[in-house]
Amino acid sequence: xxxxxxxxxxxxxxxxxxQIDVARLARVSQAAVSRTFTPGxxxxxxxxxxxxxxxxxxxxxxxxxxxxxxxxxxxxxxVVVMRLTKPFYARIIREFTRxxxxxxxxxxxxxxxxxxxxNQTLPMALQYQVDGVVITSATLSSKxxxxxxxxxxxxxxxxxxxxxxxxxxxRCDNYAGGRLVADAFLDAGHQRIxxxxxxxxxxxxQDRQRGLVEGLQARGAQLWQSAAGDYSYEAGYKAAxxxxxxxxxxxxxxxxxDLTAIGAMDAARYxxxxxxxxxxxxxxxxxxxxxxWSAFSLTTIxxxxxxxxxATIQVLMEAIEAPEAPPVNAVIPPSFITRRSARLSQx
Amino acid sequence: xxxxxxxxxxxxxxxxxxQIDVARLARVSQAAVSRTFTPGxxxxxxxxxxxxxxxxxxxxxxxxxxxxxxxxxxxxxxVVVMRLTKPFYARIIREFTRxxxxxxxxxxxxxxxxxxxxNQTLPMALQYQVDGVVITSATLSSKxxxxxxxxxxxxxxxxxxxxxxxxxxxRCDNYAGGRLVADAFLDAGHQRIxxxxxxxxxxxxQDRQRGLVEGLQARGAQLWQSAAGDYSYEAGYKAAxxxxxxxxxxxxxxxxxDLTAIGAMDAARYxxxxxxxxxxxxxxxxxxxxxxWSAFSLTTIxxxxxxxxxATIQVLMEAIEAPEAPPVNAVIPPSFITRRSARLSQx
Numbered sequence: 201x202x203x204x205x206x207x208x209x210x211x212x213x214x215x216x217x218x219q220i221d222v223a224r225l226a227r228v229s230q231a232a233v234s235r236t237f238t239p240g241x242x243x244x245x246x247x248x249x250x251x252x253x254x255x256x257x258x259x260x261x262x263x264x265x266x267x268x269x270x271x272x273x274x275x276x277x278x279v280v281v282m283r284l285t286k287p288f289y290a291r292i293i294r295e296f297t298r299x300x301x302x303x304x305x306x307x308x309x310x311x312x313x314x315x316x317x318x319n320q321t322l323p324m325a326l327q328y329q330v331d332g333v334v335i336t337s338a339t340l341s342s343k344x345x346x347x348x349x350x351x352x353x354x355x356x357x358x359x360x361x362x363x364x365x366x367x368x369x370x371r372c373d374n375y376a377g378g379r380l381v382a383d384a385f386l387d388a389g390h391q392r393i394x395x396x397x398x399x400x401x402x403x404x405x406q407d408r409q410r411g412l413v414e415g416l417q418a419r420g421a422q423l424w425q426s427a428a429g430d431y432s433y434e435a436g437y438k439a440a441x442x443x444x445x446x447x448x449x450x451x452x453x454x455x456x457x458d459l460t461a462i463g464a465m466d467a468a469r470y471x472x473x474x475x476x477x478x479x480x481x482x483x484x485x486x487x488x489x490x491x492x493w494s495a496f497s498l499t500t501i502x503x504x505x506x507x508x509x510x511a512t513i514q515v516l517m518e519a520i521e522a523p524e525a526p527p528v529n530a531v532i533p534p535s536f537i538t539r540r541s542a543r544l545s546q547x
Numbered sequence: 548x549x550x551x552x553x554x555x556x557x558x559x560x561x562x563x564x565x566q567i568d569v570a571r572l573a574r575v576s577q578a579a580v581s582r583t584f585t586p587g588x589x590x591x592x593x594x595x596x597x598x599x600x601x602x603x604x605x606x607x608x609x610x611x612x613x614x615x616x617x618x619x620x621x622x623x624x625x626v627v628v629m630r631l632t633k634p635f636y637a638r639i640i641r642e643f644t645r646x647x648x649x650x651x652x653x654x655x656x657x658x659x660x661x662x663x664x665x666n667q668t669l670p671m672a673l674q675y676q677v678d679g680v681v682i683t684s685a686t687l688s689s690k691x692x693x694x695x696x697x698x699x700x701x702x703x704x705x706x707x708x709x710x711x712x713x714x715x716x717x718r719c720d721n722y723a724g725g726r727l728v729a730d731a732f733l734d735a736g737h738q739r740i741x742x743x744x745x746x747x748x749x750x751x752x753q754d755r756q757r758g759l760v761e762g763l764q765a766r767g768a769q770l771w772q773s774a775a776g777d778y779s780y781e782a783g784y785k786a787a788x789x790x791x792x793x794x795x796x797x798x799x800x801x802x803x804x805d806l807t808a809i810g811a812m813d814a815a816r817y818x819x820x821x822x823x824x825x826x827x828x829x830x831x832x833x834x835x836x837x838x839x840w841s842a843f844s845l846t847t848i849x850x851x852x853x854x855x856x857x858a859t860i861q862v863l864m865e866a867i868e869a870p871e872a873p874p875v876n877a878v879i880p881p882s883f884i885t886r887r888s889a890r891l892s893q894x
Binding site for chain 2: 237276279284285286287289290291293294297298301306307308309310311313328433437462463465466467469470489490493494495496
């Protein structure tokens, strides 16, 4: 029965009906009413529908805020992000939001422009007594993560290090990814292998570069040249233009992420008229959706981010249950995705 | 002074220090302590630093949850989204999160997979007594938006209609955008103008298509053909392949959004070997960052989403102050962004 066209009940700021009232009107048990309003609890669609209709008619609204004071759990997870506009992070936030919802937790989202803003934002975040925190940004200070841990709020760092070793970490093996690229370029006989960096201070960038450099050295080769970047299309474009303008050019470029690689490809093609991969091989990192677009067909190192998000949520749930357990350090291997932007065999 | 290397104070679940204790230790006024922990309140960096250090030493944490019960305001805004992985929505969520933070509000993020999930998610969202709700998804039922409004929680629909007219709306003039495209294609003498749709039921798609069709009719022309889509690269690719495979081909395609247009361009170039814009003109909608990439250089209709987000936050803030004020319907004009994917003058 659709009663929603009836005149709307007036808004009553005070709780006007009890769980028992709702159960009686819906002709279900009080436990069924409780389950309907408990995140993650099991209840049949039919029962839920009955409860919601009765709750609607009675204007019943359980008060999560008051309840959270009693059970000392808000069922809110704070998620801190610095680069939500990047395709990689947008997808990650979505997976976190959906994954946490499936566990009965909501996502309170904090977007930090830079590290100086962290000092203003996180103390206020703590006021909401979140049950846990995920920090997805690559360049957040470990000190602040430790401040959260000190208050007894579990923190999981997503794809970055805790230099102190006091917080949980879930990350991709970025170093191994760099080594995969070194081997692939050398196997194909590339001679002048360059690197376009991500943000200099980030552990992700440092590990990818170190993996490449040490992978080359392990086979008696050297990094030919490198250029600065910041994990953006624009920086990749600019860095590639700089690398390609000299009399001698790189024949292969490893880019710190896919956006950088796409920028580098566009510069190579549209500024220098180069063919990819005939004149220049490009490999990225992440495997964002755009990497698969025909315009790029980007060979890349895939971060297994679905697994990383699942692992992060699992670590967080376990830490909420057992706050005294020692920090987890989960490292998940990346994989090599072959498309058409890199020559991978000897000519 | 950096005291963070001292042994960490033990976690005390109960409030162990008062605002007065913190003020005394920091040698500031109690009002300064209060302002430091009030979102949006003004306090100098120096004072904030003193207060935070004292608060850290005393393990002082003001309890936002308890405070929200007293002042009946959680300073949390629920933001509902269906397509966070799309570049357009990722940027919008970021702007909302940052814009709301600047007003002293936090973002509780709800990701809805489809409309059936709404019934399970939103009743629980209401439990958190959010101060307001923004619904950014294009295809959420008006009925559910009305349910929020009924509880006295202001709701702003972002870029969609309220068929009931009971909720606030901030949107782009999608119809006007469609008309801009019709005029641009006709001015250049295009003969066979096609449309690749977004999600069929969405008002954004319907308005863009209607703008195109009526813009053509107003000048005695007709829509040559249209194909179904769903606001994705893959659908754009597939739809373009379908439009282009016949003996007679469109010479211009308007795509319901930029992702669709990029997919259509890739299909035209890499499946059919067509040159853009010599053989085919393509225009998109949104102006996502990828539209400016050299690979696409996509001519498009820009949604003024910074203005739209600002207007949405303003409407929300006013509605929180004056819940009884009549619904606002703000329509913001789009603009035509000329790049190189469409021939715009007579040959």
